[in-house]
Amino acid sequence: MPESSITIKGKKNSSFIDTVKEIIPEGGNLNLCLTCGACVSGCPATGLADMDPRKFLRMCAMGLDEEVTTTPWVWMCTMCQRCVYVCPMKIDIPQLVYNARATWPRDKRPSGIRNSCDMALRNDSNSAMGTAPDDFIFVVQDVLEEYRESQPEFKDMVAPIDKQGAHFFLNQNSREPVTEPDELVPLWKILHLAGVDWTYGSKGWAAENYCLFLADNDSWEHVTRVSANQANQLGNKVFLNTE
Amino acid sequence: MKVNSDWNKELGVTFTIQDPCQIVRKGFGDAVADDLRFVIESVVGKENVIEMTPNKSNNYCCGGGGGFLQSGHTEERRQYGKIKFNQIMATGADYCITGCHNCHAQVHDIGHHFGGAFSTVHIWTLICLSLGILGPNERAYLGDDLKEVNVFHPETAL
Ligand code: SF4
Ligand code: SF4
Numbered sequence: 001m002p003e004s005s006i007t008i009k010g011k012k013n014s015s016f017i018d019t020v021k022e023i024i025p026e027g028g029n030l031n032l033c034l035t036c037g038a039c040v041s042g043c044p045a046t047g048l049a050d051m052d053p054r055k056f057l058r059m060c061a062m063g064l065d066e067e068v069t070t071t072p073w074v075w076m077c078t079m080c081q082r083c084v085y086v087c088p089m090k091i092d093i094p095q096l097v098y099n100a101r102a103t104w105p106r107d108k109r110p111s112g113i114r115n116s117c118d119m120a121l122r123n124d125s126n127s128a129m130g131t132a133p134d135d136f137i138f139v140v141q142d143v144l145e146e147y148r149e150s151q152p153e154f155k156d157m158v159a160p161i162d163k164q165g166a167h168f169f170l171n172q173n174s175r176e177p178v179t180e181p182d183e184l185v186p187l188w189k190i191l192h193l194a195g196v197d198w199t200y201g202s203k204g205w206a207a208e209n210y211c212l213f214l215a216d217n218d219s220w221e222h223v224t225r226v227s228a229n230q231a232n233q234l235g236n237k238v239f240l241n242t243e
Numbered sequence: 244m245k246v247n248s249d250w251n252k253e254l255g256v257t258f259t260i261q262d263p264c265q266i267v268r269k270g271f272g273d274a275v276a277d278d279l280r281f282v283i284e285s286v287v288g289k290e291n292v293i294e295m296t297p298n299k300s301n302n303y304c305c306g307g308g309g310g311f312l313q314s315g316h317t318e319e320r321r322q323y324g325k326i327k328f329n330q331i332m333a334t335g336a337d338y339c340i341t342g343c344h345n346c347h348a349q350v351h352d353i354g355h356h357f358g359g360a361f362s363t364v365h366i367w368t369l370i371c372l373s374l375g376i377l378g379p380n381e382r383a384y385l386g387d388d389l390k391e392v393n394v395f396h397p398e399t400a401l
Contacts (some may be wrong), residue, residue, distance in 0.1 A: 022296045044324075044326045048319045048322060064307055072316065075310070075311070075314045075316060076311065076314070077266070077309065078306060078308035078309035078311050079266055079308065079309045080269075080304030080308055080309070082264070082268065082301075082302075082304060085300060085301065086301075105399075110310070110313065110314040110316075112310075112314060112315050116313055147378075150396060153374075153376070173344040182380045183365070183381065184385060185378070185381055186367040186370070186377065186381055187367045189371055189374075190367060190370055207344070210310060210313065213310025213313070214310065222377075242344070
């Protein structure tokens with residue numbers, strides 16, 4: 001027996017990419033890259049912040065954790081999945097991006113996205129603009145009243161809120177009720193003419209979810225649950241998101 | 244009441260379609276993109292739809308998704324959107340139809356920023372226009388060419 005043996009250092013300490021592999025389905029195929037570059041050539045974020053999807057993946061694979069968890073590029077990839085669509089190995093780069101976002105200290109993540117998420121957490125509307133349920137209800141009723149009068153062909157048009165048992169639970173982007181309420185009306189008209197049984201919820205009516213973009217898992221789950229619970233309580237069958 | 248494209252027979256206003264990543268590639272695939280085309284063609288006329296390349300599930304993201312619009316990286320967002328802008332311009336269409344709020348905001352912004360002449364419009368606006376039930380105050384995103392077409396209750400204009 002030799003007195004000393006060469007110890008081959010085992011696997012390197014778990015890196016960022018290993019953590020991600022454990023939490024996403026099939027490990028996101030993150031080990032299978034052929035470095036073919038199909039993702040790069042079809043990604044609109046290629047070249048921004050001196051980064052591209054293949055480079056980002058390779059840097060993750062090489063364990064350059066510091067670099068991949070600090071590059072602002074993760075906020076420029078829209079997680080559109082076109083890279084996955086064209087990739088021969090179906091490698092889930094956007095999941096890698098999402099989880100890289102999640103490693104950022106919350107107060108260092110882009111303030112515009114963070115503020116929109118925080119607004120949604122202020123009340124039960126889920127609105128990135130912070131609009132309270134009462135304000136939403138007021139706008140909807142006010143606009144509906146106005147159009148029923150000025151366009152008498154639509155005097156029976158409805159825009160129900162919390163209608164028990166309605167078939168569809170409809171979400172609405174905050175932009176319409178808050179900044180351009182007339183834009184609510186065409187959709188109501190179509191639903192009316194088609195005889196659709198639908199409702200908004202006083203809770204969870206807002207369609208946007210910036211907590212998801214912020215990669216704040218607890219908050220985006222909260223926001224989603226507020227909407228889902230409302231639809232469940234109302235006994236609605238189909239959840240329709242206009243986003 | 245049924246939608247039809249008669250209003251656009253003479254006018255020949257042309258439209259292209261931004262397939263939203265979230266609904267098409269990440270959601271229901273080409274089937275829903277085909278449904279979207281069925282609706283749009285019924286409303287504006289098949290001969291007035293000019294497709295972008297590539298499209299449907301292979302479509303390029305416009306750059307409005309994932310929080311990019313609120314991220315503060317405005318210059319990079321527009322650079323990202325320049326590819327989409329070029330694709331829209333290559334169709335020569337008068338309008339780009341967007342089926343998603345993020346797409347609408349981004350396509351609208353890059354259109355203005357890079358000086359495109361196209362307007363960016365929601366599908367609900369066009370369905371009501373074709374049905375003759377689109378009032379004068381529901382036309383924020385129609386261009387001047389369609390502001391006066393088929394107006395429902397014009398006397399209510401603000
Ligand atoms: S397309 Fe897929 S296999 Fe090719 S370089 Fe990109 S991630 Fe790797
Ligand atoms: S998900 Fe990100 S990396 Fe992939 S194509 Fe879209 S922007 Fe590029």
